[in-house]
Amino acid sequence: MKTILSIFMILCLMTPALAGAAVNGQATVVASFYPIYLFAENLLKGTENVRLLSMTAPTTGCLHDYQLLASDMRVLAEADVFCVNGAGMETFLDSLTEQFPSLPVIEGASGIEMIYDPDLNEYNAHVWLDARNAIRMVQNLSEGLCAVLPGQAERIRANELEYTAMLTGLDAEIKSGLEGIARRDIVTFHEAFPYFARAYGLHIVAVMAAEPDDALSPQMLSDIINKVSAAGNPPLFTEPQYSSAAARVIAAETGAMVYELDPIVTGDGALTAYEDAMRTNLRVLREALRQ
Numbered sequence: 001m002k003t004i005l006s007i008f009m010i011l012c013l014m015t016p017a018l019a020g021a022a023v024n025g026q027a028t029v030v031a032s033f034y035p036i037y038l039f040a041e042n043l044l045k046g047t048e049n050v051r052l053l054s055m056t057a058p059t060t061g062c063l064h065d066y067q068l069l070a071s072d073m074r075v076l077a078e079a080d081v082f083c084v085n086g087a088g089m090e091t092f093l094d095s096l097t098e099q100f101p102s103l104p105v106i107e108g109a110s111g112i113e114m115i116y117d118p119d120l121n122e123y124n125a126h127v128w129l130d131a132r133n134a135i136r137m138v139q140n141l142s143e144g145l146c147a148v149l150p151g152q153a154e155r156i157r158a159n160e161l162e163y164t165a166m167l168t169g170l171d172a173e174i175k176s177g178l179e180g181i182a183r184r185d186i187v188t189f190h191e192a193f194p195y196f197a198r199a200y201g202l203h204i205v206a207v208m209a210a211e212p213d214d215a216l217s218p219q220m221l222s223d224i225i226n227k228v229s230a231a232g233n234p235p236l237f238t239e240p241q242y243s244s245a246a247a248r249v250i251a252a253e254t255g256a257m258v259y260e261l262d263p264i265v266t267g268d269g270a271l272t273a274y275e276d277a278m279r280t281n282l283r284v285l286r287e288a289l290r291q
């Protein structure tokens with residue numbers, strides 16, 4: 001027993017990430033928010049003694065300016081590893097690493113070519129809406145999870161291959177689904193779709209709110225209405241997570257049609273939720289842009 005204990009202690013010293021897992025027999029993986037939860041869920045499918053928690057509720061939405069709650073800290077205190085989007089989505093990360101210096105953090109967006117947003121003076125963090133980026137994120141998360149959970153690495157790698165193969169097919173499906181569509185202009189609710197637009201050849205004429213909670217001033221609303229009119233009234237896309245009030249006003253002023261695109265930041269957490277939402281977005285775009 002003494003020998004086992006000393007080996008265990010050495011292991012803990014060498015790999016602090018494993019301490020929690022070794023103590024309670026179960027490793028706890030925490031995802032920062034919904035899309036990261038979906039990717040981690042697919043990677044961890046069928047693993048043993050691993051539980052996956054989402055730090056934020058699946059109704060939270062994007063983490064713009066998110067402030068950590070006491071309940072988040074309690075979840076993170078149990079974490080053996082924290083999976084995040086990165087790219088500036090989790091603005092609380094710096095303060096977090098001060099409080100949990102030994103908690104390994106895996107950034108999904110690591111190595112992805114970022115889009116700079118001059119209006120917000122920052123890089124856009126919504127990388128997951130390009131399926132090629134999603135592949136890179138899943139690979140990054142897989143690599144990090146295999147390092148922290150070496151006993152589950154074989155299963156995680158197999159899941160990675162299966163899920164990225166699905167994403168490769170999904171990417172091709174979206175590309176071919178939007179091929180040959182003459183109309184390419186769209187107006188989105190918030191700055192969630194630049195990566196989608198870059199990947200699939202769409203042009204975002206205007207956004208109705210740079211950040212989801214931004215209230216539109218009459219001046220901003222009038223600017224957007226002018227942009228939409230000048231572009232020939234392209235379709236407006238609301239998001240299921242946020243109010244469609246601005247879109248309705250712009251539609252009433254311009255005659256532009258209103259549809260809905262999902263930035264995939266809330267949902268039921270089903271294993272297929274990402275590809276289901278991407279396919280729904282594709283269907284909606286084909287309908288909205290068909291003439």
Ligand SMILES: [Zn+2]
Nearest residue numbers: 062190191192
């Ligand atoms: Zn967002």
